[in-house]
Structure formats: structure tokens, C-alpha cells
Amino acid sequence: MARQAKKTGRPRANNKRHLGDFFLMQPALSNPVLSIRGLSKSYKGGLQALKSTDLDINRGEIFALLGPNGAGKTTLINAVCGIVTPTTGRITAAGYDTRKDYRSARSLIGLVPQEMHVDIFETVWAVTSYSRGLFGLPPNKAHIEQVLKDLSLWEKKDEKIQALSGGMKRRVLIAKALAHEPEILFLDEPTAGVDVELRRDMWALVRKMRDRGVTIILTTHYIEEAEEMADRVGVIAKGELILVEDKATLMKKLGKKLLTFNLKDRMATLPAELKEWDLALRDSGAILEYTFDTQADRTGVASLVRRMGELGIGFNDLDTKTSSLEDIFVSLVHAPKPATIAPEASDVRS
Ligand SMILES: Nc1ncnc2c1ncn2[C@@H]1O[C@H](COP(=O)(O)OP(=O)(O)OP(=O)(O)O)[C@@H](O)[C@H]1O
Numbered sequence: 001m002a003r004q005a006k007k008t009g010r011p012r013a014n015n016k017r018h019l020g021d022f023f024l025m026q027p028a029l030s031n032p033v034l035s036i037r038g039l040s041k042s043y044k045g046g047l048q049a050l051k052s053t054d055l056d057i058n059r060g061e062i063f064a065l066l067g068p069n070g071a072g073k074t075t076l077i078n079a080v081c082g083i084v085t086p087t088t089g090r091i092t093a094a095g096y097d098t099r100k101d102y103r104s105a106r107s108l109i110g111l112v113p114q115e116m117h118v119d120i121f122e123t124v125w126a127v128t129s130y131s132r133g134l135f136g137l138p139p140n141k142a143h144i145e146q147v148l149k150d151l152s153l154w155e156k157k158d159e160k161i162q163a164l165s166g167g168m169k170r171r172v173l174i175a176k177a178l179a180h181e182p183e184i185l186f187l188d189e190p191t192a193g194v195d196v197e198l199r200r201d202m203w204a205l206v207r208k209m210r211d212r213g214v215t216i217i218l219t220t221h222y223i224e225e226a227e228e229m230a231d232r233v234g235v236i237a238k239g240e241l242i243l244v245e246d247k248a249t250l251m252k253k254l255g256k257k258l259l260t261f262n263l264k265d266r267m268a269t270l271p272a273e274l275k276e277w278d279l280a281l282r283d284s285g286a287i288l289e290y291t292f293d294t295q296a297d298r299t300g301v302a303s304l305v306r307r308m309g310e311l312g313i314g315f316n317d318l319d320t321k322t323s324s325l326e327d328i329f330v331s332l333v334h335a336p337k338p339a340t341i342a343p344e345a346s347d348v349r350s
């Protein structure tokens, strides 16, 4: 299919548009739009910015890549986009090898880079249209107009880039990346240093792109951005992808709260009268733990404490702990061995 498309010149993005619901019928992971295998990068001077990394991105998902400064996020993105030459590994985009078939693969990818590289003496319209031409596509004024309108740049289309505010310049970077109708869109810190309103606009735009079938991979330092936007989250630290997780699963963990009772008397087994609560005994029965969902209508805490009183189960003190995505992120990133810090996290990579 991809091969056939190639004969027509550009491996037309949106194969799915021509194939109707074919892709929708595929199980998510059987058809990754982007596949990364054994990707590593050592820069000159010996710094290993990326250790051997495997990652599949599903068609149509929003994937958020989190990690501290210098973790290797931009290196990974730039390797996919052909800006950085990988030391090892293989990447395919919609089946095209990004090294052997660079032009075909790259034409499917839009990149909003972390850094600004735009001719500031050109107009918004010229910069955006030119970008489309770079990928060998014929001019399409209607498409460029739509992109600029989507980004609230239409009124500024004849302005030179230098006359725009910082936030507007960021929008121009996005317009450039969308000019050639990519199937896969990388946004490297799209909302760094932008105001709240622009951030919300960008979120809305990203959702709109996704609704049109575009796959989106974004990096961010704002955990709430990942919470708000992502279908899946990846955490990268010191060049290592240490966690890949569905956001819904993460949010479930996030919504959990742990209530710990230090019991007056050790308990050998849990009494049958307490079986309706999700309880566990620790420290040879000295500690009773209750895990509950903070998002549930009733936490069950009050009724549990009452029932314990009725059963004559006393405690010296109690403590609560809530995990957040931020907690998980911080512990993962600073842990020597991530898997032991977040034992619940599925798909923890080493
Ligand atoms: N061209 C380069 N030459 C040498 N080292 C580089 C180069 N680009 C990046 N590095 C190094 O590789 C490591 C990863 O950098 P990278 O830009 O991928 O991090 P990042 O996760 O994107 O960080 P940030 O959140 O700050 O954008 C860093 O230690 C950085 O100094």
C-alpha cells in the first residue's frame, strides 16, 4: 500500500483517507504509524544523549514525552526528523525507513521545533507557503488560508515575522509544520513561555489536528499539559525511556489515596466484617492500609472508621498519601532504578 502510494510521487499522507475505515479496524498496536527500534545517539565528544530506545506510536494518538532538561527528548525527535543522525537503530514512519527512504518518510512528518529558525524578514504568508513547496507539494492557497485561520494568524498574513510577538512567532512555527499536511506532527515544547490563552488555543488546535487523523507527539515540561492532552505518556530521563503508559491508567493510579492506620494491637488476619473495604495488613499486622479512589462519590473512610470502632479496633494515628502524575514523574526521573520506585507502573522499560 505504502509502496503503491510512492509510485505516485509523494507517499501521500493520509493513506487512511483513501482506505476509509481500514485503519480504524486495526487493533491499536498492530499498526504503529511510527516505529523506533534500538535508537541511540552519542554526540561528538562521547556524550550518550539517547540510549537504545524502542517506541511505537499508534496512528491517531496524542503522545506526550516528558523529561527534565537534557533528558534526550529533542534528540529523539530530531533523529526521527533526520536532523540528528542516529548512532544506532531504525525508524520507520508509515512504513518508510527514515534513513533509506528519507524524503518519503520526512514528507509525512511535520516538525514544530523547540528553537525558532525562520527568516524574520519574510511575511507570515510567504514563510508558510514556502514550507509547503519544500516538500514538493503544489501550492494550495485554500489550505494555507485554513491553517493561518486555525492559528489566528490570518490578520497577520502580510506582516513580516520580525513584527510579530513571541507567541505569534510560535504559531508561525506551527503553521509552517502544517503547511504540507503531515500525518505525524511533532511539537517540541509548543507551549514553553506562552500565555495561558495561547496554551489553551494550542491544546484546542492539537485536538482538532487529531480529529483530522493526525498523530501527535509533543514534549512538555508542564505535567498538567500531559494530563490534559495525552492518550499516552512517555517519561525519558538521562537518555533512557523509562516509562510508557496510557494516561487513563496513570490517572487511575493518580486518583488513588492510601490511608494508613497504626494499630494499637497487631491484627493476625482481616476480620470478615471489614471485607467490603479494600484493606491490607503490613508490618506483621501492625499497620492497616486502606486504598480508595478519591474520585469516587464516597471514599468509605468515615464508614470504615465507624465500623472499626464498633469492632473495637483501635489505632494510635493515621496518615494519608495521594500519588500524582508529578510524584510519579519526579520519583521516576530521580530514581536510580525506576522500576522499583513505581512498581505499579506497567511497561516500565530498563
Ligand atoms: N548538537 C549537540 N552536540 C552535543 N551534545 C548535544 C547536542 N544536542 C544535544 N546535546 C546534549 O544531549 C543531551 C540531550 O539533549 P536534548 O536537547 O535532547 O535534551 P531535551 O530533553 O530536549 O532537553 P530540554 O528539555 O532542555 O529541551 C544534553 O546533554 C545535551 O547537552
Ligand SMILES: [Mg+2]
Binding pocket: 073, 074, 075, 114, 188
Ligand atoms: Mg528539548
